[in-house]
Amino acid sequence: MSRYLWIPLVLVLMIPVFVVNLSHHTVAGSQANGVLVTGIQSLDSILIAASGKPVLMNFWATWCGPCVREMPLLEQLAVETGDDAVFIAVDLGDPDLETLELFRENNPVGITVVWLSTQEAGLVAQRYDLADALPMTLILDGQGEETARAIGARSAQWFAAAVSGASGEEVEQVEEAIDIHIYVVGLADDEAVIALLAEAVSIAGDEGFDFLDPSVYEDSVAMAEAYLPTSGWPYAQLCIGGACNRPVGTPEELRAAFESMR
Amino acid sequence: MHRNRLTRHSVLRKTVQFASLLATNLHLSGWVTGNIFTGASKVAMIPGLHCYSCPSSVLACPVGSLQSILAAPGFWGILASGRADALIVFAVVGFIATVGLVAGRFACGWLCPFGLLQDLLYKIPFPRMSFNDSLRPAKYVMLLLFVFGLPAFLRPVAGGAGDPWFCKVVCPAGTSLAGWPLVSTSDGAFQIGFLFWWKSAVAFVILLWAVTVERPFCKALCPLGAAWGVLGKVSVFQMHVSDACISCGKCGEVCPMGIEIYKNPGSAECIRCGRCEKVCPVDAISHSIRAKT
Numbered sequence: 386m387s388r389y390l391w392i393p394l395v396l397v398l399m400i401p402v403f404v405v406n407l408s409h410h411t412v413a414g415s416q417a418n419g420v421l422v423t424g425i426q427s428l429d430s431i432l433i434a435a436s437g438k439p440v441l442m443n444f445w446a447t448w449c450g451p452c453v454r455e456m457p458l459l460e461q462l463a464v465e466t467g468d469d470a471v472f473i474a475v476d477l478g479d480p481d482l483e484t485l486e487l488f489r490e491n492n493p494v495g496i497t498v499v500w501l502s503t504q505e506a507g508l509v510a511q512r513y514d515l516a517d518a519l520p521m522t523l524i525l526d527g528q529g530e531e532t533a534r535a536i537g538a539r540s541a542q543w544f545a546a547a548v549s550g551a552s553g554e555e556v557e558q559v560e561e562a563i564d565i566h567i568y569v570v571g572l573a574d575d576e577a578v579i580a581l582l583a584e585a586v587s588i589a590g591d592e593g594f595d596f597l598d599p600s601v602y603e604d605s606v607a608m609a610e611a612y613l614p615t616s617g618w619p620y621a622q623l624c625i626g627g628a629c630n631r632p633v634g635t636p637e638e639l640r641a642a643f644e645s646m647r
Numbered sequence: 648m649h650r651n652r653l654t655r656h657s658v659l660r661k662t663v664q665f666a667s668l669l670a671t672n673l674h675l676s677g678w679v680t681g682n683i684f685t686g687a688s689k690v691a692m693i694p695g696l697h698c699y700s701c702p703s704s705v706l707a708c709p710v711g712s713l714q715s716i717l718a719a720p721g722f723w724g725i726l727a728s729g730r731a732d733a734l735i736v737f738a739v740v741g742f743i744a745t746v747g748l749v750a751g752r753f754a755c756g757w758l759c760p761f762g763l764l765q766d767l768l769y770k771i772p773f774p775r776m777s778f779n780d781s782l783r784p785a786k787y788v789m790l791l792l793f794v795f796g797l798p799a800f801l802r803p804v805a806g807g808a809g810d811p812w813f814c815k816v817v818c819p820a821g822t823s824l825a826g827w828p829l830v831s832t833s834d835g836a837f838q839i840g841f842l843f844w845w846k847s848a849v850a851f852v853i854l855l856w857a858v859t860v861e862r863p864f865c866k867a868l869c870p871l872g873a874a875w876g877v878l879g880k881v882s883v884f885q886m887h888v889s890d891a892c893i894s895c896g897k898c899g900e901v902c903p904m905g906i907e908i909y910k911n912p913g914s915a916e917c918i919r920c921g922r923c924e925k926v927c928p929v930d931a932i933s934h935s936i937r938a939k940t
Contacts, residue, residue, distance in 0.1 A: 391785035394867065395792075401816040401845050402797065433719065 417493035421500065423482065425509065428475065428499045432529065435471035439532075439548050440525040444515060446478025447488040449629050450612035451538040452520040458541045460495040462548065470548045472496040477506030478519055478631070517645055518628040524548060537628030564625075567594040567639070568611065570632075571619025577634070581621045584636035588623075588643050652925040653901065660756070660920060664763040667695070671760055677702030681829065692739070694746045695759030696871055698818070700825035710794055710871055711821070713739045714811030718798040722809075743874055751879020755865055755872050756903075756920035761820040762865060766903070768857040776859040778905055782867040783916065790870035793817060813870060815842060822850035861903045865918065876915030883936050884919060888912045892931035898923035908932060 422431070432440060443459055445452035456474065463472040474496050479485050480503050489498070501509060515521055516536050524533040524547040533547045567585040571578035578596075585594040597604040599615055608615065613622065613632075620632035621639045630642040671693050674684035684705050693706040716722070716736045726733035746754055755762050793813035802809050814821050826846060830839055856863040865872050892909045899907040901922045906914050908923050909931070924932045 387779065388781045390779055390781040391783065391788070391867070394782055394785045395788045398789075398793075398817055398849070401842060402801075402812060405810075405815075405842065406801070 417495060418489050419494060419496045419498060421485070421489065421498045423500045425501065425505050428473070428501070428509070431471070431473055431497065431499070432525075436529070437527045438468075439470045439527060439550060440523075440529075441470060441472045441544065441548050442513075442523045442525065443472070443474045444477055444519060444521040444523075445474055446476055446519050447484055448612060448614045448632075449478060449519040451624060451629055453492065453612050455520060455538040456492075456494060458539075458544060462541065462544050463496045466548060474498045475509065476500045477509060516628075517642075518625070518630050520628065522547070526550070537625065565589045565593050565643075566624045568613055568622045568624075569594055569596045569619075570599060570608065570613055570621070572600060573598050575619050578619045580636050581619060581639060584639050585621055588639070650926075653922060656921060656925045661763075661766075663757050664760075664766070667693075667758040668760045668763055671695075671697055671706050672701065672703035673705045674703045677704075678828065681831075683829075692742050693758070693760070694754035696761040696818070696820045696869060697759075698814075698821040698825040700821065700829060702825070702828055704824075708820075709739055709743050710818070711811060711814050713743070714794055714798040714814060717795065718809035718811050722799060743871070744878060747875040747878025748882050750884035751882040751919060752872055752875045752915075752917060753884055753919035755869070755875065756918035759871075760824075761869075762862065762918070764820075764823075764854075765857040765862045765864060768854060769861045769903075771858050773858045778860045778863060778866060780905075785867050786869050786873040789813060789817065789868055790873040794870045816845060817849060817868065818846075819850035819853040819864060822846040823854065826850075861905065862918075866904060866916065872918070876917075879915060879917065879919075880913055885935055886912045886917055886919065886923075887933050887935060889931045889933070891929045892927075893929055895928060897926050897928060898932060901926045 422428075441459065441462075443452075443455075445456070447453070459472055459474065463470075466472075474494060476485050476498060479488075479500070482500050485498070485500050509515070510517075513523060513531075518536055520535075520538055522533075522535040522539060522544070523531055526532050532550075535543065535547075565588065567589045569578060569581045569585050571581070573596075582594070582596060595607075595611075597608050597611075597613065599605050599608060605615070618634060620634050622632045623630045623639060623642045625643075630645075633639050633642055674686075677684055681702060683700050683702060686705065688705045689699070689707055691706050692709045692712060694709075696710060697704060697706070697708050699707045699711050713736065716733065716739065719725070719732065722733055726736070793816075797812040798809045800809070801812070826843065830843060853864050853868070860866075886908060888909045894909055896907065896909075898909060899905070902908065903920060903922070904916045904918055906916045908914065908917060912932075919934070921934070924930075924934065
């Protein structure tokens, strides 16, 4: 037995190989879902593998209504484009992987999804100089150079032009009109909600906001349709040109979000 | 007289080892800024185990380079297509093979920074332990499985990248000289997770082992030593034991690899440090740069 002590030594060192392989990278999804991978290393692996092809990198989160609404456009374009381009949906707004997995069970995402932890999301945002708003889309050419970027949701025409290799100026000509909209969510008699509403009106005007009370059935349905979270606390979510900020809880934060996205 | 010879030889060897360490770590400011050196010299490799991500390293580790290339997405496909980013694997293998065919494990004894670290740790006064020779074959598994097999063939996502498994779960040089320094910076802190704690435990055990046993990592786990040991069987640099040998065993007492060279001059474990030559009372041990016939 003592002649073979090297075997248990090797087996012990194999433990993390099994642990990592069983737990990391690929997470099971439904058949309609594309691959779900996690971590910056996985994102970089995909980008390296895509070398030579244009890459559409869409930054999104499950709570971002415009992100979710434009996702089918990306999936359709990915099918039409086939192997000529690589589509990646980078989730950098959901702190928990479970949230994303639950979302995909009910809303399959056909393109490759990369989930990043909050810390990794910060590093990626720094790497690509991303604004604090979702959705955002970056187009990289075959050499990895950025050719176009969009803050906010875009049309199918914009995405098609962007991945077709059109120049940045040509892509910008497909730009849509920019409008401001604010969702204020909370109970009607809550003082914090009243303060948020006052700030929302001062920013977006009388027509530029929606007030939704989660205790009212119709409003809760509208929240679900707009992918607004039921947080248990009053909040406001600012959207400009289809790009939505994270939900904020105070008028000051709402004003700061508006200033940062202008 | 032989003791003096051994002392002078030890001073010479330490000087060469420290010179190698210094030449590999010229980017000393990296320890302050926490940034990895990315200059042109990083394409060259050190004949030894030293992490590419060590903040001061200006050279690449051959073991890490090999795994990184093998783990590239679609490696076998791009190798078949003749792309340079895959063909470079032959340059890395060629480098390792050349060093081994010239001098076997000479680089382990004279140039490897992690070998030096183990030598220094063994100087700490501490109760000594014996080394179980049955652990030695593990390094061949490290080479074949962790450096070649797993990075080249294990793909968590079909078509995706593999992982440099030796670096990722074993290498104590990477953990101690790159992992620990880099996670201490704010940019690296996010990498603390299961693998970090695993590798820290492995590195801690090996470093502690090196205090009680001379060069345990070289003996049991080093894949580079495994490759050079095998190539050393046919290398230009060879050790020889003449008929004058009286089998006194003094060579075995000073051998950092714990071998008795008079029984097997061509041992794959020999790191060509030369201590046995200096301590031999009848000068029966010698080396040559051409195999004797």
